[in-house]
Amino acid sequence: MSHSLVCWNCSASLSALTLPLRRLEICKACNSELHVCKMCVEYDTSYAKHCREPTAEEVRKKTEANFCDHFKPKNNAFVAKNVSEIEKSKSALDALFKK
Numbered sequence: 001m002s003h004s005l006v007c008w009n010c011s012a013s014l015s016a017l018t019l020p021l022r023r024l025e026i027c028k029a030c031n032s033e034l035h036v037c038k039m040c041v042e043y044d045t046s047y048a049k050h051c052r053e054p055t056a057e058e059v060r061k062k063t064e065a066n067f068c069d070h071f072k073p074k075n076n077a078f079v080a081k082n083v084s085e086i087e088k089s090k091s092a093l094d095a096l097f098k099k
Contacts, residue, residue, distance in 0.1 A: 007032060008039040008077035009063070021073055023065050034073070037062035041074040 005014040012029035025034045037043045042053045049058045053070040 004075050005073055006075075006078050007034065008036065008074075008079075011078040011080075019073065021071075023067065032063070033065040035065045035071055037066065037068070039073055039077045040068070040070070041072045042070055043074070043077075 005017070005019075006012060007014060007027040007030060009032040010027060010030040012027055014027065014034070016028075017025060017034075021034050021039075023035045026032065027034060037050060037059050040051075042051050042056065043062070044050060044052050049056070050062060051058075051070075056068055056070045059066045059068060
């Protein structure tokens with residue numbers, strides 16, 4: 001089956017895997033579990049429980065395999081970490097709270 005899924009953690013292609021992803025499927029490149037919140041189309045940090053699906057049970061560990069029935073893999077799940085932006089934000093918070 002041809003699809004353009006990439007790993008949520010390392011951006012490696014998952015085109016060799018067949019859909020639907022099994023609960024314990026892992027990325028061959030980085031060994032990250034793939035049936036995880038961060039890999040789902042419903043994952044959205046602006047929502048309560050970080051999920052747009054209102055009937056989904058809360059999953060506390062967003063990067064570990066779960067049993068959510070609402071899981072649908074997202075094509076653009078990988079988000080590169082912008083280290084300089086993170087550091088700038090931390091510095092601003094530290095200044096705000098006088099750390």
